[in-house]
């Protein structure tokens with residue numbers, strides 16, 4: 001008999017969220033931090049932590065007003081910020097549930113935050129301070145909220161530099177782009193059409209009351225996100241979770257049986273798998289991170305796409321001597337490391353992990369990788385440049401630079417910048433933000449061209 005799952009106390013959830021926030025502010029990803037949370041607590045801790053990441057500017061602005069001096073330590077400060085994010089929720093908003101806003105009774109939040117502080121060595125002696133700040137907030141909520149509302153980072157939930165970058169790049173759309181990050185994206189699946197047709201899977205979903213609609217060539221967008229184990233066919237490898245914007249990679253590139261393909265920045269393998277689902281390829285799977293590469297292996301095995309035609313390499317794509325045997329590829333997929341500014345609605349910690357100075361550094365890394373990879377493309381072969389970013393320095397500006405720098409390159413049609421925009425006010429953007437540029441090496445170009 002399995003024992004019933006006991007929901008964690010709110011005090012434990014708040015404390016675990018404070019630990020995650022402290023980690024993110026120290027530069028660690030939320031995904032990594034959440035892995036240390038006990039399994040049975042993870043769902044509520046993730047849900048509150050995601051909300052806190054979206055509302056962080058509000059929580060931090062309030063804690064700045066409520067604390068007379070610097071917080072005694074980072075954990076106390078994080079616990080205060082987490083509780084303030086929850087207390088600042090506007091309970092009158094009818095669509096709170098749709099926007100995944102956790103709504104708790106205000107006095108419960110205060111009591112549980114103080115209880116959480118009391119349970120732990122690093123925070124116990126500051127429970128009085130926490131209690132005073134939170135009660136002060138409740139007494140003066142309206143005036144405090146008014147005082148911070150004018151700050152742009154509070155209004156939009158992004159660091160100032162990020163707002164400035166998006167505003168400069170998209171003068172007519174910056175508000176919608178920033179607003180779309182406040183709502184979680186839809187759960188979109190990519191059907192493994194080697195295993196099952198999209199129509200057959202859709203019928204199966206209908207029989208199980210799982211509503212969905214089609215997107216792109218192989219996508220199914222679920223009306224409601226569900227745990228993967230509650231959707232038929234995960235273990236059988238019938239589908240993968242992949243945003244509709246990411247699925248474009250496999251739709252743009254011209255794959256056919258027998259092609260020699262390199263996925264140069266492959267992990268966790270979403271796009272690798274999509275290409276292998278479409279044709280019998282000789283596939284080299286490269287990533288600098290061997291731990292992440294192991295996830296590609298797991299995913300390909302689950303999808304029944306593994307075998308001797310797949311060659312795994314853990315190496316730096318820009319260092320050809322580390323991994324390339326000199327035989328050129330018909331297609332190179334360069335889904336290069338980027339700021340991930342296009343996927344913040346799914347990873348809301350990203351906006352706090354990145355610094356403005358990262359933009360130029362990341363763009364330089366992308367250039368180094370693509371310039372090296374271009375040497376591995378066969379004459380007549382293709383290179384698809386991809387980033388999940390909305391910043392032009394990683395998108396159209398980069399593509400322009402590459403077009404001028406890649407010897408013998410011609411630029412082919414590709415979507416360019418796709419923005420995470422809702423189709424109508426109040427709806428959810430159907431895909432994340434991506435940039436796609438497709439280059440072909442002219443057949444007459446030399447091998448090293």
Ligand SMILES: C[S@@+](CC[C@H](N)C(=O)[O-])C[C@H]1O[C@@H](n2cnc3c(N)ncnc32)[C@H](O)[C@@H]1O
Pocket residue numbers: 246264265266267268269270271272286287288289292315316317318335336337338369
């Ligand atoms: C955007 S992710 C790739 C996502 C993947 N293509 C997918 O669809 O699932 C970028 C990947 O590039 C890898 N990476 C970063 N620098 C690299 C380098 N110099 N050479 C190879 N891979 C690199 C990272 O480890 C990361 O897994």
